Amino acid sequence: MTSVTTPAELASRDNIVKILQESGLQEPSLIDMLDYAxxxxxxxxLGKEYYGYHNIDHELAVTYISLLSTCTTKNKMNFTKSDIRHIYTAALFHDFDPLKIMDKPHEMSVLSFITSNKDVLNMMRKADVDLNIVKMLILRTTHPWSGQTRDVAQAKIDECFASSELTRDNVELQEHYMNLGWYLSVVDRICGYALGDFAHAMVLAKMNAHALAWHPSLIVRRSVAYFEDLLNNESKMCQHVLSSIPYELRKNFFNAVLSFMHLRTKEITIQAEYTYDNLRFVPTIETMEARNNPEFISTLFDIFAELPKPLQFSPESFEQSIRDPEIILNTLRLNNCTGEILGFAKGGPLESYTLDPRINDVNYALHNTVFLEPLALRMGYWGLGGGQQMRHLFVMQAHTKMFKYLTSFALRDVIQSRIDREEAEFVAKFDPERWDYYRIKL
Structure with a gap:
């Protein structure tokens, strides 16, 4: 395990196959299912290039941790080989939503797919896997497991139990499979954070936030709530899962939990200081002398690197862009115009950027539009108005350069709120991210 350097390498096809073989689960159909998924x-x-939480890396992570934890003698739940085959199959397909209207899969769409796909059904049959049990296991991964969401899923689960010859009129076995589904649900939410260090955990949190269109100020807050809910309300099953995985993976998970809690404490401290007027934000137009300073550029790049990957425009030419006098730049500094840099706004002529080919901007090549890159701000300072101050200053800078329009990306709800206030208009909408391209007239 020590030779593996990344979570993706750890939860790889080869390692999954290795566990199957070492555990006596050598049916070719199980490996066929893996390759097919x-x-x-x-x-x-939805492969490794898809910047959303629910991609193939996540699916393999759930499958790997499911096998790793159920196939060990450390696990006190005494899984049978039949149990493991069913959990394995459900783990492989639990997030495959062919409609993909949003990043979070719709369980009914997943079930519709596996029920109608002849290849999947044939492989399940060869592996002696009951379709209805797989369906109910997937339904039990529904989150949150409460309220109407739970009630709808439970009704479907009851239908699965009634349709399966294994569980029809067998309350004890139904309860057994409900526990297996609960187990898979907890693995689903623990696995990614157990496979890597805190840097990896933060990447996962940002991927999830980007895919669910969360404001950056919510990333840490909701991550802490996520872990607290898991550890407080599902402590029994969490203990079963965590006690059955290797020490290093348990350590990774709890390091992630503690690190997010530490960040949340820091956020609250910053918010309190801001509320008490002990700190203030100063948007600053930087001189070209400063913009050519390597230390200054390095500081900005560190902040830039905190953005989710899809929001990082041309990282390979970042330094060059900072030095370019045609690029509009301002920073947000702490307390005064020479204080610590907390964030920055950057952009330039639309023609300087290569945008998504799905965007048809009628002003492209007319040299009348400035493109504002996604605002970059240090973690902990989102939601306090600093971004708005930088954006306002950027608009003023664009005015002085005689641009007629400004375009950028923003969350759909944010753009919608600007339609009346700034006469913003949608140019292109993107699903499932809901991170859309818009235009305003300057």
């Missing part, structure tokens, strides 16, 4: 995700654009 990988091909499905990649063919749907």
């Amino acid at each position: 990988i091909e499905l995700f990649e063919s749907m654009g």
Whole structure:
């Protein structure tokens, strides 16, 4: 395990196959299912390049941790080989939503797919896997497991139990499979954070936030709530899962939990200081002398690197862009114009950027539009108005350069709120991210 350097390498096809073989689960159909699932995700654009939480890496992580934890003698739940085959199959397909209206899969769409796909059904049959049990296991991964969401899923689960010859009129076995589903649900939420260090955990949190269109100020807050809910309300099953995985993976998970809690404490401290007027934000237009300073550029790049990957425009030419006098730049400094740099706004002529080919901007090549890159701000300072101050200053800078329009990306709800206030208009909408391209007239 020490030779593996990344979570993706750890939860790889080869390692999954290795556990299957070492555990006596050598049916060729199980490996066929694995290869088929990988091909499905990649063919749907949900492979490693998809910047969303629910991609093939996550699916393999759930499958790997499921096998790792259920196939060990440390696990006190005494899983049978039949149990493991069913959990394995459900783990492989639990997030494959061919409709993909949003990043978070719709369980009913997943079930519709596996019920109608002849290849999947044939492989399940060869592996002696009951379709209805797999369906109910997937339904039990529904989150949150409360309120109407739970009630709808439970009704479907009851239908699965009634349809399966294994569980029909067998309350004891139904309860057994409900526990297996609960187990898979907890693995689903623990696995990614157990496979890597805190840097990896933060990447996962940002991927999830980007895919669910969360404001950056919510990332840490909701991550802490996520872990607290898991550890406080599902402590029994969490203990079963965590006690059955290797020490290093348990350590990774709890390091992630503690690190997010530490960040949340820091956020609250910053918010309190801001509320008490002990700190203030100073948007600053930087001189070209400063913009050519390597230390200044390095500081900005560190902040830039905190953005989710899809929001990082041309990282390879970042330094060059900072030095370019045609690029509009301002920073947000702490307390005064020479204070610590907390963030920055950057952009330039629309023609300087290569945008998504799905964007048809009628002003492209007319040299009348400035493109504002996504605002970059240090973690902990989102939601306090600093971004708005930088954006306002950027608009003023664009005015002085005689641009007629400004375009950028923002969350759909944010753009909607600007339609009346700034006469913003949608130019292109993107799903499932809901991170859309808009235009305002300057």
